[in-house]
Amino acid sequence: MCPVNSKLSAKEKARLLAESLGPKLVRDLAMAEFTSYQTGGKAAFFYPASEAKEVGQAINAARRYEIPLFLLGGGTNILVSDKGFDGLVVRVTVKGIERIESNQVRCGAGEQLEDLVDFATANGLTGIEFAAGIVGSVGGAVYGNAGAYGGEVGRIVSQMEVVKSDGVIGFVGAEFGQFAYRDSAFKRNDAVLIRADFQLEPGDPELIRKRVDEIIETREEKLPYEHPSAGCFFKNIPDDSQPHGKLAAGKLLEEIGAKGMTVGGATVSDRHANIIVNTGGATSKDIRELADKLKVKVYDKFGIMLEEEVIQVGEI
Ligand SMILES: Cc1cc2nc3c(=O)[nH]c(=O)nc-3n(C[C@H](O)[C@H](O)[C@H](O)COP(=O)(O)OP(=O)(O)OC[C@H]3O[C@@H](n4cnc5c(N)ncnc54)[C@H](O)[C@@H]3O)c2cc1C
DSSP states (O other): OOOSOTTOOHHHHHHHHHHHHGGGOEEEEEGGGGSTTOOOOEEEEEEEEOSHHHHHHHHHHHHHTTOOEEEESSSSSEEEOTTOEEEEEEEEOOOOEEEEETTEEEEETTSBHHHHHHHHHHTTEESOGGGTTOOSBHHHHHHTTOEETTEEGGGTEEEEEEEOTTSOEEEEEGGGGOOBTTBOTHHHHOOEEEEEEEEOEEOOHHHHHHHHHHHHHHHHHHSOTTSOOOSOSBOOEEOTTSGGGEEOHHHHHHHTTOTTOEETTEEEOSSOTTOEEEOSSOOHHHHHHHHHHHHHHHHHHHSOOOOBSSEEESOO
């Protein structure tokens, strides 16, 4: 759909957007409430979309009135500007988890990944235990190909329902995702995940539960869940000489003495050198500045420019 008129005033755009999306559209909503960092300013417009049709309508309206668009899942992997987002934030809240064939589970993008793990566990299905304890939505997990303990979400996706960037809704195979380490085609093609089917296998319910519990226990020991964060800030570095083909960014950060480094209310966790936590009152600017310092130090010592896993929303 073509933009109607790039000379529309901000007021006019707001009116037209409200007309297109109806009463669920909210103005000036604080994003800090929707991000695990608990930082960030207001979204000019906020719209919860619980079905594909609503996502399509929001995409089309944003394009038509030339309003910047950001898709929000659980907000656990983003850093939103303290100035907020001068555009439309669409929160994908599509619900539902069901067994569609003997070993396949269909899950709405707005479900928590942890609830999908619980569903599989309760149904004696194995293959997704690795995701136990990964916070956030299924949509965000597919977008970033979330993973841990040798597993990745993209490897167990069999089919997806998506809204493509032109607003068209349809089913696509897993190959559409082009999944790679913390990467997928969703990062480039502006498609929105509505539902995903996961191919799991029948397993011993007791063993599945034991593995899930073990993973959660290990994560709780290693990760600073007591403070707001977005998990690992930087991606690991591809390196064939390392186990799993990756050099842990946390290892390099340990070696530059990152743990405890602080800017304002942002500190590198003393439990995990690749996690920047909000110890209270941090702004996104504090977090941004600390991340930049870490990058410079790692580059100066190792000649490696760390790539960020956390996604920045708006200018900081
Ligand atoms: C304590 C902690 C531990 C963590 N541990 C891990 C870990 O072990 N492994 C790991 O991989 N991650 C980890 N993370 C990061 C985070 O949990 C994952 O990246 C998660 O998958 C993000 O999901 P989300 O719904 O919160 O996404 P959001 O933060 O809301 O969004 C992330 C990106 O996904 C996009 N997106 C969201 N929904 C959709 C959709 N429906 N369609 C298309 N795009 C969409 C957004 O536009 C955004 O660009 C951790 C985070 C925390 C706070």
